[in-house]
Amino acid sequence: MPSAVPVSWYLILSAILFGLGVAGFLFRRNIITVFMSIELMLNAVNLSLVAFSYQHNQTDGHIFSFFVMVVAAAEAAVGLAIILTVFKNRSTLAIDDVSSLKN
Amino acid sequence: MGDNFVPTAADMTRFLPELILTVIGTLIMVLEPLTREENKSRLGVIALAGLVAAMWGSAVAAADPGTAFNQMLIVDGFGTFFRFLCIGVGILTVLASFAYLNREHANSGEYYALILYSIAGQCVMVTANELIMLFIGLEISSIASYVLAGYLRDDKRNNESALKYFLLGSFATAFLLYGIAWIYGGTGTTNLTEIHRVLTNRDIAPLAGIVGTSAALMFVGFAFKVAAAPFQIWAPDVYQGAPAPVAAFLSAGPKAAAFAIFLRVYLTAFDTIADRWQPIVVVSALATMIVGNFAALQQSNIKRLLAYSSIAHAGYVMCAIAAHSQIGTQAVMFYMVSYAFMNVGAFAAVTHFARQGERYVNTEDLAGLGVRQPATAALLTVFLLSLIGVPLTGGFFGKFYVFKAALDANLVWLTILGLLNSAVAAYYYLRIIVVMYFKEPGDSTANLQPPAMGIQAVLWGSAAATLVLGIFPSWVLDYAGRSANLVK
């Protein structure tokens, strides 16, 4: 594939996605959305990994991104379970309501 | 890769502890539905056996040091040291957990399995020679511990603890991962030694900005895991909300492993830019100590107090990392051992008197423990004195070596402020002693049962270890010293 699109564009996109993920975590109030923001951040990283891997002409980055996906899946499984128990106990998914442990 | 894709016997030997832990963990999961409710604690015994076996496995692996799986893992003295440490913490945690689980009627195999998995992850972390392995180990350890933190599904505190730990943990891990991506992008490799080689070679070294960005992002991840300022913010809530034995585990095992990779990455891969990250570690160390110690001053909940204390201790350890030297590494290794014993011991005592539902977790609830249960009180006193850093305890030598390393690196002000901080810390530890011994016995200790066997074992064992470390530190220190130079 001719390098019609420079690697730096991917990286910038990745950085924007990552930043959006962070912003999502910071500004969304629903736990599920917040969790999705984390997924977004991981995928932004994946994009970077793949781009770098492509630049270096290696497969390491690709493989790494698969690992990240696997881990993300595992995290999702566990995370959603945790979110479920929280919902069961508190009947709310507003992240700001889960703040009884403090100071 | 192609020709030796199949692991060799040596690879497997060097991977033995992780294999044992995973196999036994899975075995427990399989046995779990087959075990009757009243026999569940037998699964714990299996877990104990597994941990002991893993220790043996570590010893076997250590007998044949070297790399495994195409240099993805490295079995060296440093890694082995932390493997032993993490597995040891696991043993203590399991011992302390029997009573807890029985009393909460929450005995199940998952708990033990999760601990084993988490430790397996930590073992991977500490022997990782490569960023992918590091990430995977970290995640294995973390995901298991997210669940452990929320182990009692119906307990609101457990839920909240787990949720916070999970969300913030994943959030921080994303930064770490992003950092890994950048250094991979900059150097074209994820192998730590390779990265080091690339970074030292002027011709092929990437832009300093890329290396710095990557180091900074990874710093976020590591500092988060060891609860160093300004990323310590999750720790008090999580430790307070988690079951006491789990809090003990979290504050010792994953933390030790995180420090191990912190050291390994920053002293190998990022060794060349040490003069750039050192000031940040210094500031972070100072902030961590101050935040931990001062915030602990006003805590009445012992679990939360110990959480802040564990932040403060992370700060001391950061001082040794800031020293950026072999004796600094040695000091970190020694510190983590002594810290593991005294902290797990203290949490075990908390587990004991908190009783069902963890109703008694305030300092005031300890009133009269010195009269009602002199032995327990005396042992807890040993841990507290060690946490203060009174001589003839492990904590003292830990601090001593840490600050000696810092002073050796000419970090005079850091040392002075650090030690003054430890004087501040004395106040809140002493308050617990005050309540135990100087206050009139109250209702809270009136009907306290004697500690269960497992907890007794943890208390006595940890206290003995704390004192031994305080009187004959060389036994551990020499080993740490010999292993510390392998890092660089």
Added chain:
Amino acid sequence: MEHASQQLWLIPLLPLLGFLINGLFGRRFPNLLVGLIAVGTVFGSFLWVVKSLQALGALEHAHVEHYYTWLESGNLNIGVDLMIDRLTAVMLLVVTGIGTLIHIYATGYMSHEGGFYRFFAYLNLFMFFMLTLVLGANYLMVFVGWEGVGLCSYLLIGFYTLKKSAGDAAKKAFIVNRIGDFGFTLAMFLMFVHFGSFDFKTVFDKVAPMAVEQTAGPLTWIALLLFVGAAGKSAQIPLYVWLPDAMEGPTPVSALIHAATMVTAGVYMVARSSVIFLRAPEAMDVVAVVGLATAVMAATIGLAQNDIKKVFAYSTVSQLGYMFLACGVGAFSAGIYHVVTHAFFKALLFLGAGSVIHALEGEQDMRHMGGLMSKIPITFAVLACAWVAIAGVPPFAGFYSKDEILLAAHHHHPWMYWVGVATAAMTAFYVSRAMFMTFFGKYRGHHHPHESPFVMWGPLAVLAVLSLAGGWYFKIPHFLEPLFPLAEGAHDETLVYISVAAGAAGIGLAWLFYVASPALPDSIANSLGGLYKLVYNKYFVDEAYNAAIVNPLVNGSRSLLWRVMDAGVIDGAVNGVGSLSRSIGGFVRLFQSGNIRSYAAWVTLGCVAVLVALGMAGGR
């Protein structure tokens, strides 16, 4: 040392033995045994003094005995050394001789008091320290005795432990003495700094070749500081205030300690240090002026006191002033002469007063006496001897010594002589007043006076003889001539007549006031008004001291130092660090809001900070 050891240590040690025996076991002994031990040990000392003096002969040179090293540190070496020279010999005889008499007297006087054994134990302990003071061959030994007699004085003034006033007086005596000792110790320190020793011989040998200091130099400072010590012990201005209060003690104590022996220690010390004083003329002037001022002031106060012991107490202060006047004008031997004669007649006055008080079962106010001449004739007779002696009637004891002093004063500065004469007149007046109020006229009290037993008046008789003949018989100045060369100069007969006449005038005036026309004093007192009040109230010195020193010190310490400085500032700072730490902790805890998103914000902010610090810094 030409002479063999005389075992001088036995002299102080015998009373110490008495102290130990009576102090440890006296409680179980009968009074008679206690008395025997006490008197016996002191009398033993007296005998040993006599024996030693005989063995030592003419005492042309000082006889020193070294026993052991008390204190050695670097080049500082202090031995337990005792010494006898002529000055010591005089003092020794006075102390042990009069001491014995007073001990005998006390066995009678104290026979009805509780704590009989305790009293004699203290008294013996006093003798031990007094003899140490006199015998010491270096300043530190003198200081040991000096402090020791102060202690015994403290214990004996406060002997009546149930009386608060006694306790207060005792404490006051000790503390005021401490102020004097402050000077004494500083003098010693300076001495060591300059001469490297405390031994009399070494120090004096080094001082002797030094020139007379025209301006204040080390010698002047040493001399002045020594005098501060002397002023404390010998009750001179401004440290005399303790002595009148010291009369709270039993009367034998007043006689022995606060008249005959201890209070003259200051004079002894100044005389002992004459080598230094003679080379510090400015210090000498100070001594003379302070002595004279004390003499006058105490005499005026004595004029208006009604407590018989207070009168004699102020008299003692006044007479001590005379002695210092003598020393100050260079007539050391006259000073010591007066020490001796004063010891005779003042001990007699006090013991006689004690006898009166004893007769009246504790009454001390002269307004409640009168007409006792016939009721206790022996007491009157012996007191009359003291009366003539102190009033300066020739040829009795006081006349000789006072005469010497006044002549020397005239030689130094004539105005000093005239003030001294005025004081002599006042002295004669107040003693006569006391005698007239006590023994003449009508009895104004309500007790039934009875004469004292023989053990009490026996010693009085001996003292009476000494008061009458002592001055003429013991020519102290000649005896001391090797130490203190007599001042040359014509013996002006006129001056002697004037002083005798002044004494006579004093007696006459007193007779006029208190026998001939008893209403006169009151009307004069009324007409003088404020002045009388001032004198009657002792110039309000105690009150002034309290207001100017004691109260500010105590109140200042309490409110300023303790409450404000210690509890407020220092401990406040310490606790402030504590509460500051807690507030820092409280502040830090504010970040722990419990809100996950805010936590994430912190993580993000931290990340940005680290990125800036690490990433950007490297980008440059």
Added chain:
Amino acid sequence: MTNLLNWVLALPLIGFVAVIALPKSVARMVTLLLSLVVFVMSLGLVAPFLERGNGNWFVTDVPWIQSPEIRYHISLDGLSLWLVILSTLLTPICVLISWKYIDTRVKEFHAFLLLLEFGLIGVFVSMDLFLFYVFWEVCLVPMYFLIGIWGHDRRIYAAVKFFLYTMAGSVLMLVAIIYLYNKAGTFDYVNLIDLMQRGRLTFTQTEQFYLFLAFFFAFAIKVPLFPLHTWLPDAHVEAPTAGSVMLAAVMLKMGTYGLVRFCVPMFPQAARQNADWIVTLAIIGIIYGALVALVQPNMKKLVAYSSVSHLGFVVLGIFSFNQQGLDGAVYQMLNHGISTGALFMLVGFLYERRHSLEIADYGGVSTPAPALTTAFIVTTLASVGLPTLNNFVGEFLVLQASALVNIWWTVFAAIGVILSAGYMLWMVQRTFFGEATEDLRHHMADLNPREVAAIVPLLFLMLWMGVKTQTFLPYISQANARILQQSQSGVEFRAATPNPEAANGR
């Protein structure tokens, strides 16, 4: 482990373990006997000094930790000899005076007392800086518990304050110790001094200043030097009698001992350069402590402030840098130990009878309790520095030493001597003289044989130390002479351009 000093050091530790292990009923007896045995053994420590003169005797020097090299190096010289014996003497006495006073948790009390003795002896015999620090901190723990468990109403505040104050000082000392090690490669005191003497180990002026300050600060808190003294009144008032006695008699000496042992010979230049303000603080402490003592309504507090005053003399002596000063200071440490220890003990006796420490609650005690009164007065007199009793000797030497340096120091310090008579006698008068109330008479029994046994040795020592100073002083003198010589040669060596101010010690 064959030499006597090791046994003297080890027995209290063995006792500590034994008392914990043995049943409660025998705790007192075991502790008493054991501490007596230790005392008798410690008397044997004098032997080599008598036979062979001054030196470092009973040296044990074995490695403890390899890296960094920390050695179990202990020995005894004239400086530490009497302090060790003071510790061993007071421990059995403390058991005696606690016989009735301590009736709760008897076992722990005695265990802590023995642990304290162990720590104290250790501090005085350690020849390795690290070892010294270890013992220094070890002392802290038992005293903390003694105050906190068996103390009076505000014991918790006092105990924590005591611990934190000391800790704050000692961490700085730890920094300095580590710094020294990093620089010299050894913790060994003898080695360090030797290296300095031979010029192998030198410091810049700044280095020396900060090192000195770090050590000094730790010691000054312990002394305590004004204005770091406020922990002392609280600790003393709240501690049980035995705690007060040990604290006043021995523990405060750790600070002054440290000054003599470490600050003066190791950092001679800095010590001399800083002498001015240190002496000023010492003198302020002397006068200030005395004035504040004057107005205390509480006996223990009064005695505590008097300690501040008395220890000012010790510091003054040390920083006079001459033989008399050091001798006087060390002698004064012992004196203060004996006489203030005895004072606290006697106040404790009063407390046991009347359950009050307020002077106002007493008055006229001499009538029902003459022996107690006598003992108290003798002790008081010792404390106010009456010649023939012990304190005089120390104060005299110190004042003389300061006079050799600067007579004004002496003038101001001597004011403290005047004041001491004031506060002590005032207390005596208000407590013992006057009419006793019926209630007081009823409660105030005279000394019993046990109490006599506890107090008489101290009274005897007061007299002996006042009259026969040669029993003690020569050994102290010789040790001090060596320290002084080390400190002087250090100054000469390093002062390439002699600093006139440092040279004459002003």
